[in-house]
Amino acid sequence: MTFRTIVAAAAAAAMLSLPAKAEPVDLGNVSIAPDTTTFTLDNGLEVVVIPDRRAPIVTHMIWYRLGSADEPAGKSGIAHYLEHLMFKGTEAHPGNTFSTTVARLGGRENAFTSNDYTAYFQQVAKEHLPDMMAFEADRMRGLQLTEEVSAPELQVILEERRMRVDTQPSAELGEAVDAALYINHPYGDPVIGWPDEVAALTHEDALSFYRNYYRPGAAILVIAGDVTEAEIRDLAEKTYGQIPDDLGPFTRARPPIQKLRAExxxxxxxxxxxxxxxxxxxxxxxxxxxxxxxxxxxxxxxxxxxxxxxxxxxxxxxxxxxxxxxxxxxxxxxxxxxxxxxxxxxxxxxxxxxxxxxxxxxxxxxxxxxxxxxxxxxxxxxxxxxxxxxxxxxxxxxxxxxxxxxxxxxxxxxxxxxxxxxxxxxxxxxxxxxxxxxxxxxxxxxxxxxxxxxxxxxxxxxxxxxxxxxxx
Amino acid sequence: MRQLIRTVAAFGFLTATIGSASAIDIQEVTSPGGIKAWLVSDSTVPLVAVDFAFAGAGSSQDPDDKTGRANLLSAMLDEGAADYDSVAFQTALRDNAVRLSFDPSRDQFYGDMRVISANLERGFDLLALALNEPRFEDEAMRRMQASIIASLRREQTDPDSIAGRLWSRTAFPDHPYGRPANGTPESIAAMTREDLEAALTGFGKDNLVISVVGDVDAETLGPLLDRAFGGLPDTATLTPVPEVEAATDQTASEVIATPQTSIRFGGPGIARKDEDFIPAYVMNHILGGGSFSSWLFEEVREKRGLAYSVYSYVAPFDHTAIFGGGTATRNDRAMEAVEVIMAQLQRMATEGPTEAELDDAKAYLTGSYALRFGSSNSTARQLLAIQLEELGKDYIDRRNSLIEAVTLADVRRAAARILGEGKPTVAVVGAPAE
Missing domain, CATH: 3.30.830.10 (Metalloenzyme, LuxS/M16 peptidase-like)
Incomplete structure (x- = not known):
């Protein structure tokens, strides 16, 4: 992706001193969201709270510390396929109940997959945050999939690949460059997957990836907006905190990237x-x-x-x-x-x-x-x-x-x-x-x-x- | 760290949508020199967002043989002004943490400035130079022309861009809205400094609209408005653009060697000031505007796996109104995708939505309106749009009740007006199988 926006500092008005002429910013005094706090639940879930009180709005994100570079051999694209399938429902909230609820509450939602992580988010009015946390915590372990909903989604992903890569020579070149640059390492495989491997993926593959990896110890909860740490501690304990996880911190098993020895x-x-x-x-x-x-x-x-x-x-x-x-x-x-x-x-x-x-x-x-x-x-x-x-x-x-x-x-x-x-x-x-x-x-x-x-x-x-x- | 966001969002799932607002205190500021602006003053973050537009000065003002003039102008305004050559001007912007950009639409010529409040004056001074004394030097002209031509060549081979241009050309064959807004390699290459100076005559105090959000108060802002905009002529010189209606029932296609077919469709919509605009907007949300819940999303993507992206929109322009949409699908199922879309348009025109679907749409549209006011940047954009559409300062407070008031009969009437008369014009680009 080509986003170029970046990092942030919160409420630092008094701390900044940029003179009116071409002088350097006082670098020592700029801070990034200084009110941000973090804590970890007993089950290993890391929680980050970023207060922003300007509007009664909250951004709720759950990040999993795994992406396409953590996929089993031959299953390229499974992390991204799973991301799509995560919208297909759980036992407690079947079908698209989660999404229709977000929409009825006037919320936005989305998800994305990269080499190193997969993340899901909603942006809602502050009062709806508890619902979002309950839904997302349920989705961490409760996903249910059928062939009926999973098969068309695989076609959707193949269309996504055609749109982003197969119709764009510059993106095809990008894939070839990655494959040449990252020797003996999964960064050389596209996040969306190689077309023939993607076409052969099944929802059982996705579920197996999900069951192995989606758990509190492998996740980070990030909440930005009109909230306090105390509120979030309480809500997080009641939702994500109820998910047992004794597997400890997530560890990745990836080969080291090899040095390029030849042009x-x-x-x-x-x-x-x-x-x-x-x-x-x-x-x-x-x-x-x-x-x-x-x-x-x-x-x-x-x-x-x-x-x-x-x-x-x-x-x-x-x-x-x-x-x-x-x-x-x-x-x-x-x-x-x-x-x-x-x-x-x-x-x-x-x-x-x-x-x-x-x-x-x-x-x-x-x-x-x-x-x-x-x-x-x-x-x-x-x-x-x-x-x-x-x-x-x-x-x-x-x-x-x-x-x-x-x-x-x-x-x-x-x-x-x-x-x-x-x-x-x-x-x-x-x-x-x-x-x-x-x-x-x-x-x-x-x-x-x-x-x-x-x-x-x-x-x-x-x-x-x-x-x-x-x-x- | 700087590149974090570059790698975030590698493959998004849905497209985010819109959003409702609460207590936003808009002040109408008039400068000593008579320049008016809407201001929302909030000192929480030490930034100021200034959004402005010259109404009517967008790419529809490009002469027939000089398409892309506004596009080139937008690239040239920060390439040197007064005593500053290109390097000096760019360096001054960066050293003072001033972000300045210009962006023409079909109708308007937009500009925006983002500045740290401590550098506010410096920001307005640089903006003043860009607007009043741009240098348009030969060296910078050649550089920007070459850069735009390179991006046009990329557009010319992108199936979705080709389909977009083909649809516009077909729907508006003899109108500025039908021309390539960004120009062509040939038209850009032929542009001269005199052309840009001619385009500048579209900027005047009488077509200037400004919104300012952030860490500045009305007293401070007034004189700064005069510094930036006071030197403009009282009256902009604009070429009249005829009213026009999008052609219906046309089909245009271009066969190119690509594994996916891009499809655009569209026809006449409903004008912003028409009382059926809000009902049409709600109708469109149900049909193809709401990302996850829409009929098109359900039928094209969820049930059939025909596409990653499928959407529809209502777009009021100054001299027309459009209903349109698009998708991209594998070549061998392109015609099926078109049929499925057209069937949903037909269903909306004849059956319309259920009460429950209408309720859900209203719940989303009213509930999400506040999300449009979550940052200074997005608030400034909203305030500018409300001014350009002449909706009045109280629109933010009225808007949700307008949505709430929409009935099933309203939606059906709007659907019949848009979708019942004449079939949409369709542009198909790719290698679709029969």
Whole structure:
């Protein structure tokens, strides 16, 4: 996904001091949702409470610490299929009772699956929170499935895959890049699953995954909005707290990500492509696997290299040299295992992709050799921090930020301290990150290329189908 | 941390919908210079959201041979102004934590600014420069043209975008609403600085609408409004856009090599000021607007597994009103999907919903209205829309009673008006089998 919104700070008006001219924000004093508290129920459920009293609204999220990277071999897509099937009812609340109740109460709901976690949420008026917690706690262990409701849902997922991937050459390239980048690790498999494996999934597969993993000790409850910790403690005990779980904390069994030992280039040539592009991905540590300070340095490096249209990469490739029409870089910081640092560009007409890639590597080598300026460091920090400040406007964003960070291994204290950790990043650390992980290191290059229809006719679907007759 | 949200939401299940509000205190602020704005003052978070629009100055003002002009203008307004070149302007925005963006719709030219309250003045000053003294330099023009052309090329090969454009072209063949709002690679490439300057004449005090939410009071806001907007001409120059009705009963198709067929359908809707608009809105919620509960969701997705996404909408424009919808399904079942959708439209036109379905829809629509006012950003957007639609300051308080008052007879009448006369125009893009 391509959300770019981010982290948040709560009610910090008096703590901020941004002068009217181009001066740095006082980084030491910005905090992320400082009133956030956390506690753990006896059954292992971790609970996070993020107060936001501006409106009588609550966002209720349950996160499971498992995603597509925790699937059994050959069952890619089962975590996501289960996410869909979680809306098919329990013994206590059969069929779509949960969803129709949410709708009747004027609530919004949704769910999502990633590599590392699966989450379900509702946003409702504050007085309906107890109902939501009761329904969601029931759904943690009480799911019931039949072939009748599960079979059409598998077709829905295949349509979702067609919509998101099979009709989008850039997404097909993304899958190929992932498969090349993550060696001997399930991050190389798509979250939605490989089409033939998805087609063969059954609801028994989903139930077995569910029964093994969906339990309080593997979950995080995040509640943001017009609530207090005391209220939530009481409600959580009465609902989720009634689910027995003596299995202890959830542990993942994943192979380590292997270092890339050779350059890999993946190309997708497709007659559907009219606009070429290129990207380079390096394996780097995530916030969870990094040594202290390294993840923060990679965040700053991403900002300096390619976080905006005055970055080094945009300035060189787009503004000054005219090689690209857009270009940038980013660090995908949140993951249980190692993650990626990405350079991307859309070439100008006539520009050669290898020349663009070589130029990006030069810019990275410059940083590794000569470091960054004090001004670049300051600007990058200001940018990262203002993202934090703006995110405090939205309770759902806050709930997602905390949920995703905790599900991948951070603590509430880690998240709260993030602004200070960013503030303390030095230019030397940023240079060291470029040296250690990017400059001269093996990477996966992914190119999206145009092709004539003849080139790819064997791959293309049948185009001789008749145009539709009048439809009515 | 910064990228957390990028990886969240990898595969969402439903699409979230809309939402009802309570005690929101709207102040009508008039600046010393006569600029008016709606303000909701709330100092809980140290941010200010400013949403504004130049009514009527959207892409429907693009000349026939210059489609995409408003789109290019929106990309150029923050690319340098007055003494600031592109790099200097962008740097000033970032160093002051000011977020500025512009976004034209068919009818309106929208802008929004988000700023930390401590930097409020600086934010309004930068906004003033963007609106009053944009530089439109050759270097920035070339860069933005190239960037837009690249995104248009991506759109041109995306089945759903193709279907959307095909439907608009077919429904509004000789009207600005039928043209590609973002332009074409050719039209964007041919654009000049003079074209953008011509587009700017669509901005005036008389078509300016503003809403402000957050950590600022009325006394402080007034003079800042003059700083940002006081330099605009009193009157915007707008080309009249003819009233139009969407064509019915047309079928347009484009065969492309892709494993899924994208379908758009639609026809005339009901105008915002028509007393049947609210009944039509409730009707649409039951038919295809409510994500989980709608007839289309049930018949197309739940029962048959034909699609991941299926929806319908009612959209009032300044010069027309549309009822429409869409889906995407495997090629070999595309015609089945169209038949199932059309059968539900027919059922709504002839049978209509049950009392229980109406009650459920009203419960959702009234209960969820408050969710639209959960953040400064979303509140500012709501206030702007209420002003643009001229619904009045008391609309937030009246709105739920309007929904409550809708009867089964109202819904059936609205359904018959929208769905009973003429069949929708359908656009089909993909490789559908017979």
């Amino acid at each position: 890999r280039t993946v190309e997708l040539k497709d007659p559907r492509v009219q606009q070429r592009s290129t990207q380079i991905s390096w394996i780097v540590p995530s916030y969870t696997t990094a040594e202290p300070g390294e993840g923060e340095a990679l965040d700053v490096l991403g900002e300096v290299l390619g976080g905006n249209n005055t970055s080094r990469i945009y300035t060189a490739l787009v503004r000054e040299e005219g090689l690209a029409t857009s270009a940038g870089a980013y660090y995908q910081s949140s993951a249980v295992d190692d993650t990626r640092f990405v350079f991307y560009a859309t070439p100008a007409d006539g520009a050669e992709l290898p020349a663009i890639e070589a130029r990006a590597r030069e810019i990275i080598a410059d940083v590794a050799r000569d470091g960054i300026t004090a001004e670049e460091l300051r600007r990058a920090k200001t940018n990262l921090l203002s993202s934090v400040i703006f995110a405090q406007d939205n309770q759902s964003s806050l709930a997602r930020i905390f949920g995703a960070a905790i599900a991948t291994g951070s603590t509430v204290d880690d998240i709260k301290a993030w602004p200070q950790r960013i503030a303390s990043v030095t230019a030397e650390q940023v240079q060291a990150a470029a040296q250690t992980y990017l400059a001269g290191k093996a990477a996966v290059t992914g190119r999206l290329l145009t092709a004539s229809a003849e080139d790819a006719s064997q791959e293309a679907p049948d185009v001789d189908a008749p145009a539709p007759a009048a439809v009515q």
